[in-house]
Amino acid sequence: MIIGVADTTFARANMGAFAVDELKKHTSARIIRVTVPGVKDLPVAAKKLIEEERCDIVMALGMPGGKDQDKICAHEASQGIMMAQLMTNKHIIEVFVHEDEAKNDAELAWLLEQRTREHAVNVVLMLTRPQDMTKLAGTGQRQGFADAGPARR
Numbered sequence: 001m002i003i004g005v006a007d008t009t010f011a012r013a014n015m016g017a018f019a020v021d022e023l024k025k026h027t028s029a030r031i032i033r034v035t036v037p038g039v040k041d042l043p044v045a046a047k048k049l050i051e052e053e054r055c056d057i058v059m060a061l062g063m064p065g066g067k068d069q070d071k072i073c074a075h076e077a078s079q080g081i082m083m084a085q086l087m088t089n090k091h092i093i094e095v096f097v098h099e100d101e102a103k104n105d106a107e108l109a110w111l112l113e114q115r116t117r118e119h120a121v122n123v124v125l126m127l128t129r130p131q132d133m134t135k136l137a138g139t140g141q142r143q144g145f146a147d148a149g150p151a152r153r
């Protein structure tokens with residue numbers, strides 16, 4: 001099994017390093033990492049990891065900024081990532097932390113790391129223990145901030 005990790009230089013924390021560190025805690029799968037400038041470069045980076053490096057699943061890590069043009073970029077990048085998934089029939093787990101989700105730099109740094117690490121665990125479950133992922137169905141999981149939990153009657 002091979003896991004791809006694609007991250008960006010635009011992000012304000014080393015998301016790729018967090019992902020690789022967390023993946024290694026949970027799996028002995030081979031990990032291939034690439035870094036691109038920004039989120040719009042992630043779709044082809046992920047597609048190349050799948051098609052040229054034979055990755056079974058890819059984490060696409062990015063941080064859209066807070067400006068309007070950044071949000072447009074993020075939407076375009078998401079569409080590209082979805083297209084790459086459909087073209088390759090492989091999951092590309094999009095891990096985006098919007099800069100304006102956090103109230104200050106300290107919270108942003110924490111969120112960039114926490115969301116990346118929690119999605120790395122999801123990736124390992126999806127790849128190696130999908131039945132354990134199913135056990136979490138409908139439990140209101142969130143990555144980074146607190147889980148929402150199941151809705152109550």
Ligand SMILES: Cc1nc2c(=O)[nH]c(=O)nc-2n(C[C@H](O)[C@H](O)[C@H](O)CO)c1C
Nearest residue numbers: 010037038039040063064065069070073
């Ligand atoms: C406006 C803009 N905003 C972001 C962003 O919020 N987050 C990000 O990761 N990258 C951004 N970029 C850069 C593009 O994603 C891309 O790297 C360049 O257009 C080069 O292809 C751009 C150009």
